Amino acid sequence: MNLDFLSPIESELLESLSGLHPQSIGANIRVHSERSGVPEIEGVQIAIFGIRENRRAVKKNDTPVFTEFREQFYRLFPGNWKLNLADLGDIEPGATVEDTYFAVQNLVEQLIKKDILPIIIGGSQDLIYAQYRAYDQLDQMVSLVNIDSKFDLGDADNPISNQSYVGKIVVDKPYNLFNYSALGYQTYFNSQEEIELMERLFFEAYRLGEVTGNITLMEPIFRNANLVGLDLNSVDSASANTAYFNSPNGFNGREICALSRYAGISDKVSSFGIYEYQNRFGSLANTLVAQIVWYFIEGVNYRTNENTISAKNEFTKYQVPIDDEILVFFKSPVSGRWWIEIPFLTNANTKLKRHTLLPCSEEDYLEACNQVIPERWYKAKRKNEV
Incomplete structure (x- = not known):
């Protein structure tokens, strides 16, 4: 170098x-x-x-x-x-x-x-x-x-x-x-x-x-x-x-x-x-x-290295139905942090596969339980559709 x-x-x-x-x-x-x-x-x-x-x-x-x-x-x-x-x-x-x-x-x-x-x-x-x-x-x-x-x-x-x-x-x-x-x-x-x-x-x-x-x-x-x-x-x-x-x-x-x-x-x-x-x-x-x-x-x-496949396999999964969507949330048992799954299109750019789990907050999960779609999820989904 x-x-x-x-x-x-x-x-x-x-x-x-x-x-x-x-x-x-x-x-x-x-x-x-x-x-x-x-x-x-x-x-x-x-x-x-x-x-x-x-x-x-x-x-x-x-x-x-x-x-x-x-x-x-x-x-x-x-x-x-x-x-x-x-x-x-x-x-x-x-x-x-x-x-x-x-x-x-x-x-x-x-x-x-x-x-x-x-x-x-x-x-x-x-x-x-x-x-x-x-x-x-x-x-x-x-x-x-x-x-x-x-x-x-x-x-x-x-x-x-x-x-x-x-x-x-x-x-x-x-x-x-x-x-x-x-x-x-x-x-x-x-x-x-x-x-x-x-x-x-x-x-x-x-x-x-x-x-x-x-x-x-x-x-x-x-x-x-x-x-x-x-x-x-x-x-x-x-x-x-x-x-x-x-x-x-x-x-x-x-x-x-x-x-x-x-x-x-x-x-x-x-x-x-x-x-x-x-x-x-x-x-x-x-x-x-x-x-x-x-x-x-x-x-x-203090990074916890939660991007690995083995770490994600330990996440707790939550499904929240909203209208005609089912939002899928994941929570880490180690850090207590939350993610939400983005449904990518089959013809999407394969580079984006790495972004299928979008970080979110517990507040996003609680709002989804009250039938409010998180704005970050909506924007990420729309990006994939454009």
Whole structure:
């Protein structure tokens, strides 16, 4: 695996952290340094790297440098983790943005193939397009969850930007996108045209108040995701004590960390990107980014691996008749989590067979018992029929 295009972590940072507590993350993570080179990744479960790219941002900012994030993250103590971590350094801006995209796509693809979960700290959020394209050669349909105040659909006919990239994901070949879920959108930041388009495409959209009203209901959304993107602008300005997070409304620190942990717990999530990082972040904002990463890793550590056939054979089955349908629910005796079966057509794309069990909540089962069809089940079924 060629990792020569990655730049090492600053020597000054590593020297300043030489006195870290021996149980801290920084004292136990494998790092890419000028002296030692790229770390050995054999046996590593999670690899962190930065992307110093933001040329497609609508509002231009300095090229991001992740030194202070790393300083805050390395000082944290791990939980009761059984995971080996590596910090691979940074992808520098390529001669063109497309060169950067290619490097990101290649690195994420190679890490996933080695069963190493990449955590990406990036500049402008258009980089999630490259994260998504890493799945092109992995022979699977992809579900994307985006934690963002905006849908970022944009116009697929226009050049890609950090506010217009989902349209490119939808229309560019190869067509791998199975589902797109937007968590935490704020209506006044999105045009009615985009809101209606989300409905027509049977994508899922959850308003900020809906998410924060009962954040536990978002766990099933992550359970079916392959990749997750997080726009740091979805955090309210007060939680990070910075005017850069320029909305008074958004997720607070506890909420964004809870969502990150749900993303980590998901057995299917194989890459996690945090975008719109800025050099203007102060120490509090960098501490929050470090804790977002910490909670994602905490979630990964507690995965129950319920996607295996043997695990599903242990599920308890429930059948609920509604009108002319019989909804079939499954409950895990290990985690207590719920799924609902999607009746796929016989001529459906065989790639979709992996999505025959759709994660849901116990509330969905209870509502079905009251003759209310879950909206997620309806949208997934309609997707298969189109």
